[in-house]
Structure formats: structure tokens, C-alpha cells
Amino acid sequence: MKLYGIPNCDTVKKARTWLAEHGHDYDWHDFKKQGVSAELLAHWADKAGWETLLNRQGTTWRKLDDASKAAVTDAASAIAVMLAQPSAIKRPVLDHNGTITVGFKPDTYNALFSR
Numbered sequence: 001m002k003l004y005g006i007p008n009c010d011t012v013k014k015a016r017t018w019l020a021e022h023g024h025d026y027d028w029h030d031f032k033k034q035g036v037s038a039e040l041l042a043h044w045a046d047k048a049g050w051e052t053l054l055n056r057q058g059t060t061w062r063k064l065d066d067a068s069k070a071a072v073t074d075a076a077s078a079i080a081v082m083l084a085q086p087s088a089i090k091r092p093v094l095d096h097n098g099t100i101t102v103g104f105k106p107d108t109y110n111a112l113f114s115r
Contacts, residue, residue, distance in 0.1 A: 001024065001025070001026045001027070001094070001095065001096045001097070002026060002027045002028075002029055002094075002095045003015065003016065003019065003026045003027070003028055003029070003092050003093075003094050003095075004029045004031055004036070004089075004091075004092060004093040004094075004095070005029075005030070005031065005091040005092035005093065006030060006031065006032045006086075006087070006091060007030060009091045009092070011091055011092065011103065011104050012091050012092045012104075014104050015092045015094070015104035015109070016028075016092075018104070018106060018109055019109075022109075022113065024113065026094075031086050031089065032086055032087070035086070036082070036083070036086055036089065038079055038083055041053070041079045041082055041083065041089075042075070042079060043100075044093055044100050044102070045075045045078065045079060046075075047099075047100035048093075048100045048101075048102045050074070050075040050078040050079070051078075052090065052102050052103075053078070053082070053089060053090055053093075053102055054072065054078045054081070054082065054088060054089070054090065055087075055088055055089060055090040055091070058087065058088065058090075059087075060085050060087040060088045061088055064081070064085075064088075068081065090102050090103055091103070092104060094109075094112075096112055096113075099112065
């Protein structure tokens with residue numbers, strides 16, 4: 001199991017706390033420091049949907065100019081933005097046995113780990 005995100009993100013902190021409290025070990029990947037590849041983003045977009053993966057609520061998205069926002073119309077254009085601005089990736093991304101979960105909600109994690 002691997003958890004991707006940035007350490008100072010509140011939602012990532014909640015996910016890490018939840019995993020620790022429930023006794024789940026995971027590998028950590030800080031995509032601000034370690035980067036993220038186009039291939040990995042394409043895989044996540046394929047599994048979870050590029051619309052889910054692109055964080056349109058965050059400050060990174062809001063700081064983009066209108067032309068850049070309008071240019072995001074499909075997975076390829078969303079991936080280009082996320083490669084250039086890793087903070088535009090919704091966090092955290094959890095890869096648990098090939099299942100990709102984007103964001104954190106306790107109910108979602110409970111369901112994922114009860115399988």
C-alpha cells in the first residue's frame with residue numbers, strides 16, 4: 001500500500017492519522033519532493049477519473065489564469081497541469097492493492113479496508 005501526497009496538507013494528515021490508528025502500514029510518497037510521473041498520473045486518472053484527480057478547490061487551481069483553466073478539457077490536459085503544478089493533484093492518493101482512492105473520508109477508508 002502506498003500513500004501519495006504532501007505532508008503539510010490537512011487532508012493528508014487526517015488520512016495518515018486514520019491509517020496509523022487503524023494499524024495500517026504504508027509506504028509514503030511526497031510528490032512535491034519526489035515528483036510524480038505522467039504515467040502514474042495517467043494510471044490514476046484511468047482508475048479514478050481525471051475530474052476526481054484534479055483539485056479544482058485548492059489555491060493552486062484558483063491561482064491559474066482563466067485560459068489555463070479553460071484549456072483543461074480532458075485527461076491529457078489535466079495531467080499536463082498536474083505535472084506542472086503537483087499541488088493541483090487532489091490529495092491524498094491511496095493505492096491499496098491496485099484500488100486507487102483519491103481524497104480522504106473515514107467512511108471510504110473503512111469500506112476499503114473491510115473488504
